Amino acid sequence: MKKLKKTELLESLPPCKAKDLDLSSPLNLSYFEPFFVGLFEGSGCISMGCSAAKGGNLSYGRLQIRLKNLPENVKMLQSIAKEIGGIVIYEKKQGIITKVVWFAIAQKNVARCLQIFEKYPFLTSQKICQLAHLKKCLQNRSWSYHLETRNFKYAQQKEMLASYKKDFVIPPYFGPWLSGFAEAEGCFRSTQALSFYICQNQDWYILNAIKRFFNSHHKLGINKDLRRPWLDSVQYRLSMSGKPVLEKIVQHFTKYPLYGYKQVSFQVFCEKFFQKQH
The missing domain is CATH 3.10.28.10 (Homing endonucleases)
Structure with missing residues (x-):
């Protein structure tokens, strides 16, 4: 960069x-995609799941963003689902909807997000480490591999922090x-x-x-x-x-x-x- x-x-x-914003107009993806990356780095989560297929020993990636259930947040996450992929669901607590959640679980939706993350790389150390672990698990989809390596996903974080503290380059996006x-x-x-x-x-x-x-x-x-x-x-x-x-x-x-x-x-x-x- x-x-x-x-x-x-x-x-x-x-x-x-x-x-005021007019969100009914078509979204500019050259803006919306890096915006999505920043939002994901702040409120998103990368995790691994285990597929029930083939003996239930294949891992897959799960991406999610959880926000307070407010109309503006719902509309934003619905826009992400429409333009990038995934689904939007609601979480209830004692019968009351408290959170709105965007999920990407289907392989095509996760792959689409990974393309965006390649185009506009993560900037925060935690998400960089999480993404690196996800990529390794998608290469070796054995669930046992994830279990064996998940405790080491942040092994390089301190070294990364020291490096970026000395010379962090602000990207064009x-x-x-x-x-x-x-x-x-x-x-x-x-x-x-x-x-x-x-x-x-x-x-x-x-x-x-x-x-x-x-x-x-x-x-x-x-x-x-x-x-x-x-x-x-x-x-x-x-x-x-x-x-x-x-x-x-x-x-x-x-x-x-x-x-x-x-x-x-x-x-x-x-x-x-x-x-x-x-």
Whole structure:
């Protein structure tokens, strides 16, 4: 991938303007696919299942995205099922639908997703490791192979983290990827002071890339999980505020729109932002 210069990270964007999305129009796959990858990296999961065919010893891949059951999220996952493949189901808790879930289990749908993941490679260390394990299991479909290797799927993660911390290259598709990732992990805070907040386990380099992308001066912080001190995991956070950075954030999500419920909170965020400009 070509390494972008700092001045190229944020392209020339149109003037700030809050607007509603028309999701009834045909989707631009050159945008929607990397958006899907970012969303999957934030809220998706890769797992293996065991087929009942041929003695029940063949493994297959399962992909899923679980989101809160809100109309905007339902529509977004239905768009993924329509344009990329898979199905959308609902999860109930005590008789009440609480989650909407996109599933890709059929081999043709998983294969389609793998093509997209090749075209727009994963950026987070955990998903990179999960995908590598999935590919190995699809080459050796014996269920016993998965059982023997699943505990080692993250064996290269620490080495990967150290490498990316030194030299992470922001890819050309980072803009739409970031919008999908923010749909899962981002938060538009507008109750008091305006800010955009995002956190990530382990992957310091991802938040640093987002910081660089918006030419932000804000420092990355650490969230300490006092409830589980035995876990060898660190959660990093990035909170960005101030007119110069917030203007770039508004411009970004106007050019690279959100498709789920985060679009609703973004609209509220924009209204508050524009009110402060008068």
